[in-house]
Amino acid sequence: MEWIYQQPVKIVFGNGKVNELKGVIQELGKANGILVCSRSFKKSGLADKVFEQAEGLLTAVFSDVSANPEVTEVDACAALMREQGSGFVVALGGGSVMDLAKAAATIATTEDSITLYHGTGKELPAAHLPLIAVPTTAGTGSEVTGVAVLSDHASGKKAPISSPNFYPEYAVIDPELTYTCPQAVTASSGIDVLCQAIEGYWSVNHQPICDAAAVHAAKLVFDYLPLAYQEPFNASAREKMAEASIVSGLAFAIPKTTSSHAVSYPLTNVYGIPHGEACGLTIDYFTRVNAQGKDGQRVEDFAKAVGFADMDAMADAIIELKREIGLRTDLTDFDLSQTQIDELVQLCHHPNLDNNPVKITNDILYDLFDTLTSQATKKQP
Structure with missing residues (x-):
């Protein structure tokens, strides 16, 4: 290497x-x-x-x-x-x-x-x-x-x-x-920190110093983002999330982001979903996809290093985290037509996809949007 x-x-x-x-x-x-x-x-x-x-x-x-x-x-x-x-x-x-x-x-x-x-x-x-x-x-x-x-x-x-x-x-x-950040900004920017860490780790350009930073940042997000969201003036939570953010930046600065960021761009540009929330929308899906690739063991290793039993447990925890901090977990409220989904699939072919350890095909993207637009995924009240 x-x-x-x-x-x-x-x-x-x-x-x-x-x-x-x-x-x-x-x-x-x-x-x-x-x-x-x-x-x-x-x-x-x-x-x-x-x-x-x-x-x-x-x-x-x-x-x-x-x-x-x-x-x-x-x-x-x-x-x-x-x-x-x-x-x-x-x-x-x-x-x-x-x-x-x-x-x-x-x-x-x-x-x-x-x-x-x-x-x-x-x-x-x-x-x-x-x-x-x-x-x-x-x-x-x-x-x-x-x-x-x-x-x-x-x-x-x-x-x-x-x-x-x-x-x-x-x-x-x-x-x-960061104390005066609105809750929505705390949530969206916080989930972006997590996505940067995870994507930097599994990027095809990964390297050991950035790997270590990614694990550290992800642990902090899982531990402190809900508290920073619920208690905006909690000094410890705000300090730890600021630490997570800067360390996550170090984690992806060289490896670059991958699939979730690539898909986020049209979701933000066309449908106005805030950047971090748009990234977080798909990170659990791509966790499961990338775990099935030839470098899938890295995804499992990351999940265990962060403190989970396996990558499925981490993906489930991401979904629960999004719900806890008020972020969307699906696109059902947009009532997207087939034409709109076709357009999204094409717009997702951004250069960041080249950094992903699994080749993201149109079939994978259609499955992603089918999952996100299915009524079965609708958030529980």
Whole structure:
């Protein structure tokens, strides 16, 4: 077995660490920064607090970021960076904010639109503005990956872009920032952490350091996500989920995600299901599918390492976890027609499927959607 591990992001973890952001910026050695955040943080005052604590090192704010960041938003953010002559970027928010900031920080060094690189295979330029990522959700892992997932509404496309210069220079992880996450965001981002860990482990690109991170992160999710969901101000649960999120990011950053993420893109893009919830919808199904492949023992080994008797027990526990935190376990409420299912099957053929240890055929995808649309799977009250 041959493998390479690289993680260029300096991780700063701990309660209250957002209050030390000025010191991180000074360590970076840059000035005239731009703060990229969600509209909600502009309204809540968190963005103003972070801006003021930087004491002049931040000079502009961009907050026009949607839940699934769009290519036009990336271009608008990059245009503001050019206009301001920004020297660095602070991304304060969830995966959407970080993905947009990553892409804009590179495009700002050019006169290009991000559409030249989105789903085209064209290599991004190496120049970029340095980025400090400050996640406010326990999910996505975007703060330690070189990937940005973007949507293009004009073409109906949602796809990731990978580039080494998308890695932030710093990730500042402050669990206290997750206390105000709505329950639905806690649930969706939390199940995304679990999917990243599981998929990173069984990916065809798996390697031992990422394997160890995947097991650790998954254990934390099973143990602490229900508590973080039920008790949003439980300091221990929030800290452990923040730990799970960053470790899960390390688990999949190199191996990349697989089948559940591939299927999630059309479920989000076409039907508006939040990203994490869309990933979690199929992870138990693909657990059973991948356990039947030639590398199925890895799935069994993972389940046992996390603390289950076998992979079936883990798959059942995932279903129960989704129910416990209010996530969907089927698609029955969409009342999908055969034509819509046909379209979904075709849209699921995303490059991430190539990372899956079992070849995902149309027959498997039709069986998946048959399972998800069957009334027999409908959630119990």
